Amino acid sequence: MMPSKHNILTQVAGSTDWLLVNLLSGQADLLDADTASRFQKGDYADREALFAKGYLVDPIEEAKRYDQAKATFLEGQKDDEVQLFFVASYACNFGCSYCFQDEYAPQKTHDPKQVIDAFFSYVDDTFAGRRKYVTLFGGEPLLDTPKARAVVEQLIDGTKARGLDLAIITNGFFLEKYVPLLKTGRIREVQVTLDGAREMHDKRRALKGGGKTFDPVVAGIDAALAAGLTVNLRAVLDKENLSDFGHLAHFAIDRGWTELPNFKTQVGRNYELHHCQTNNTRLYTRLSLWEDMYRLIEKDPEILRFYRPAFSVSRFLFDEGQLPEPLFDSCPATKTEWAFDATGSIYPCTANVGKSGEELGTFFPTRTLDQQTVADWNGRDVTTIRGCGACPNQLACGGGCGAVSKSWKGEIRASDCRPVKELLSLGCSLYGQRELSRTNQEGTAHV
Amino acid sequence: MKSLIKKTPTQCCAPAQEKVAQCCAKVSKNVAGCHD
Numbered sequence: 001m002m003p004s005k006h007n008i009l010t011q012v013a014g015s016t017d018w019l020l021v022n023l024l025s026g027q028a029d030l031l032d033a034d035t036a037s038r039f040q041k042g043d044y045a046d047r048e049a050l051f052a053k054g055y056l057v058d059p060i061e062e063a064k065r066y067d068q069a070k071a072t073f074l075e076g077q078k079d080d081e082v083q084l085f086f087v088a089s090y091a092c093n094f095g096c097s098y099c100f101q102d103e104y105a106p107q108k109t110h111d112p113k114q115v116i117d118a119f120f121s122y123v124d125d126t127f128a129g130r131r132k133y134v135t136l137f138g139g140e141p142l143l144d145t146p147k148a149r150a151v152v153e154q155l156i157d158g159t160k161a162r163g164l165d166l167a168i169i170t171n172g173f174f175l176e177k178y179v180p181l182l183k184t185g186r187i188r189e190v191q192v193t194l195d196g197a198r199e200m201h202d203k204r205r206a207l208k209g210g211g212k213t214f215d216p217v218v219a220g221i222d223a224a225l226a227a228g229l230t231v232n233l234r235a236v237l238d239k240e241n242l243s244d245f246g247h248l249a250h251f252a253i254d255r256g257w258t259e260l261p262n263f264k265t266q267v268g269r270n271y272e273l274h275h276c277q278t279n280n281t282r283l284y285t286r287l288s289l290w291e292d293m294y295r296l297i298e299k300d301p302e303i304l305r306f307y308r309p310a311f312s313v314s315r316f317l318f319d320e321g322q323l324p325e326p327l328f329d330s331c332p333a334t335k336t337e338w339a340f341d342a343t344g345s346i347y348p349c350t351a352n353v354g355k356s357g358e359e360l361g362t363f364f365p366t367r368t369l370d371q372q373t374v375a376d377w378n379g380r381d382v383t384t385i386r387g388c389g390a391c392p393n394q395l396a397c398g399g400g401c402g403a404v405s406k407s408w409k410g411e412i413r414a415s416d417c418r419p420v421k422e423l424l425s426l427g428c429s430l431y432g433q434r435e436l437s438r439t440n441q442e443g444t445a446h447v
Numbered sequence: 448m449k450s451l452i453k454k455t456p457t458q459c460c461a462p463a464q465e466k467v468a469q470c471c472a473k474v475s476k477n478v479a480g481c482h483d
Contacts, residue, residue, distance in 0.1 A: 019451075020448075026452065027450070029448045029451060031448055318451070320454065322454045432451070435451060
């Protein structure tokens with residue numbers, strides 16, 4: 001018997017306890033410091049219990065379980081819902097300080113009506129028999145122009161006719177005006193961004209050429225929620241605005257948003273996707289953002305009413321009482337995600353839609369597809385990514401983002417690592433309080 | 448050693464072939480994709 005290749009052992013932040021997690025066996029345990037220390041040295045007092053939980057394994061048997069789990073994962077991925085992004089225009093009325101599309105050159109687009117007809121025709125043919133939904137992205141898709149409105153109308157009609165949901169990602173500035181139209185569609189959710197309370201948001205997400213945006217966006221969120229539309233509120237965070245995140249949380253709580261079933265939240269890290277930012281000292285790493293978020297929540301736990309960070313698989317573990325399925329691939333590009341734009345081009349995902357050189361083919365006026373590049377994206381998982389093979393975190397990380405790997409390491413199948421151990425340490429501390437205190441009071445049995 | 452697992456894998460699952468579609472044991476992605 002040997003220790004599993006998939007054991008993740010990490011000390012819980014602010015505690016003497018240790019967390020032992022194994023995504024392949026689906027087990028998670030708290031260990032006291034002595035047991036953890038002995039485990040690390042290979043001193044196993046109760047080998048049988050450790051074997052039963054898959055922390056100690058027969059390597060051949062574990063390799064079989066790994067292959068079986070991968071087959072199950074791929075089977076699930078094949079049946080999973082596909083998210084189809086459509087970008088009618090990259091034009092935007094905001095001049096956000098961190099826009100990742102700001103270097104995109106203006107492109108020659110076709111007549112939007114013809115392109116959208118061709119998009120739906122392509123979807124009908126290519127994704128027949130698959131569960132799917134459409135997401136309207138930009139640029140800013142909800143501009144207050146007849147052209148933008150016609151695009152939204154056509155997408156609402158096209159999705160409704162096919163029994164598909166439509167999601168919309170908007171800056172929210174004209175959302176209030178669009179709510180009556182959106183109410184006529186099968187709208188899964190509307191994603192809107194607020195980067196803090198009024199002053200901070202207006203500083204970071206002003207109109208092009210200047211102009212405040214907070215109040216119109218809030219009016220749009222209010223109107224959408226009142227109309228029964230689901231709003232997914234996003235905040236893009238860096239060192240400039242993290243300290244204001246609590247103010248945003250209390251604003252949402254005081255406004256009653258967090259009590260509504262059709263309100264949810266997400267956080268995006270401000271980071272360099274395609275190019276360097278001028279003010280990049282404000283950027284967090286994948287770990288430092290969540291370390292600061294942890295400290296913020298420690299000081300103000302009310303934030304959890306507004307937003308509950310995942311901290312890798314921690315939140316899932318404590319909410320569900322189980323671990324998620326092993327994640328062999330965290331990159332959905334060309335598997336459960338595709339992107340299309342009004343130039344008639346096809347892209348792997350939302351991270352690279354519109355980026356010159358990332359096109360996989362065309363859906364209008366003619367249909368083409370670079371099968372070799374599609375196969376390169378499609379085959380990206382922790383068994384094919386350079387660097388993932390020996391990593392114990394691989395089934396929690398999934399190899400990260402293929403677009404980031406390609407941008408910064410020059411190849412799709414390079415690793416884009418998540419700080420899994422460190423995040424588990426923080427998450428277990430935050431969400432496992434009850435378990436930890438009971439453990440500390442009662443003392444854990446030694447293995 | 449104190450287990451944090453409160454459910455067996457089958458508890459939240461319907462028939463095996465529907466496991467992935469119905470089982471709660473998946474981490475869902477955000478609508479804006481998952482490039483970070």
